[in-house]
Amino acid sequence: MIAGIIVSFITAPLLLKYVGEERYGVYRVLFDIFSYFGILDVGIFGSMMMILNKSMAKMDVSDKWAAIIASKRIYYKITVVSVFVFLAFIPFLSYLVPVSDIPKREFYLAYLIMGIGIFFLSLKVNQAYLEAKQLGYLIGFGLTFQNVFYSVVAIGLGYIGFGLVGMAIGFAFGQLLPYFYYLYKFKKIVPPLEREITSEEIEQKKKDIWHIQWPVLLTSITGRLSIYSDTIIISKCMSPIAVSAFFISQRIVSIAGNFLMGISGATWAAMGELYNSGEDEKFRDLFFRISKFISVVSVIFAVPIIFLSKSFVTLWVGESLFVSDFFIFVAVVNMFVQSVLTFWGWCFTVTHKVHRLMKLQILSTILNIGTSIYFTLTYKHSGPILGTLFTYFTLFGWWIVWHLKDEFALSVKKIVLTFLPSLIYLLFVSYLGLHFYDFSIVKTWSALFMYGLFIGVANLLVCNLLLFSKEEKQYFYNRIRSIL
DSSP states (O other): OHHHHHHHHHHHHHHHHHHHHHHHHHHHHHHHHHHHTTHHHHHHHHHHHHHHHHHHHHTOHHHHHHHHHHHHHHHHHHHHHHHHHHHHTGGGHHHHSOOSSSOHHHHHHHHHHHGGGGGGGGGHHHHHHHHHTTOHHHHHHHHHHHHHHHHHHHHHHHHTTOHHHHHHHHHHHHHHHHHHHHHHHHHHHSOOOSSOOOHHHHHHHHHHHHHHHHHHHHHHHHHHHHHHHHHHHHHHHTOHHHHHHHHHHTHHHHHHHHHHHHHHHHHHHHHHHHHHTTOHHHHHHHHHHHHHHHHHHHHHHHHHHHHHHHHHHHHHTOGGGOOOHHHHHHHHHHHHHHHHHHHHHHHHHHTTOGGGGHHHHHHHHHHHHHHHHHHHHHHGGGHHHHHHHHHIIIIIHHHHHHHHHHHHOOOHHHHHHHHHHHHHHHHHHHHHHHHHOOTTOOOSHHHHHHHHHHHHHHHHHHHHHHTSOHHHHHHHHHHHHHHO
């Protein structure tokens, strides 16, 4: 992950230099459009992980193989549908991405190249097995390699004049290589078949996967519409060039958010095993501890980002691509809230109760997209993240708390106390920073490093002192020691 972060920071200025702001912005919009097509398989991917996790809790090799075979057969059909939808979307591209100086041939060729990975969707079964087996570090390695490969190829082809097509080639083949790496690891790790799997067992697994798949699919659709609509809204309401500033300004926020999402993703398998084993008290205790840990770690990341983002972007690519201090503040608060809500959402998914969130997901998505468009027309770049923040606080946050109470017998007061002190601290420090701190004070990389080190350490000490109880400090200290 660290290698991927370093590579992304090195490559962004080079890509902007060799392909230009408009092509870079168009690529980001195409990337998010392409991410929508993952909707067609994420429902299966998520439900398959749940079925595999349940099989692993039973230690049943034949049951796991029945799920694997059933998933692959479903993926073969999904591949055909995905290709059709991908091609059918072509006439709508020019409406969503209004380009001026980029030749149409280059634009459409880049889109088609990015879709190569759709033909290999069935290989995602191997990735799902590794994640269900709590081998997320292998997935992390594959994603890091993907990032490095894309960056090297995109810069190289951009340098010799391939522009948007070069970035598309880097994306397409960078996406494929981890699939084959996961296949290799899958064959080394998966236990051999104990006996021949009957067609009846496979059909039953198909029914189980489809039964869970529909609510997981709806959750995926609404989640992706909320996340990946931002750049499309910016592109349509402003311009593809504006997407570059939107993406670059919050790049460090996105990376920190991905790390926090990784914490949530690393916990779902353990939470699922506790629930499926009937250990409800341990499940509830772990829920409160992880929620508290994620909220505090979010603040540990958030405060330095608020104080140093402007200087970082200015030194990295130039001040012209920095939106505003207010933009960073809203993005950071979004990061905090989303990291907590992501973990809460996993609790419903892994316990096969995600259907309880369907109405909430639909209403939240409608509200998010509607307010994002309104705020973008009014506040420009900050519009999409303001829409997301508005949705979190007016609808999604409090509604999911009540679902947690009803489904898992969790105390609302204890749920709120896992994140509210951290949120108050974040808002208070942000208020002081926005009113009394000069965000342009750092002029060199060495000064940025020293300021970052000072603010980071000071914030870490304050968070440890104010936000963790003595018992929580000892618990997490023991957990970290056991991991090491």
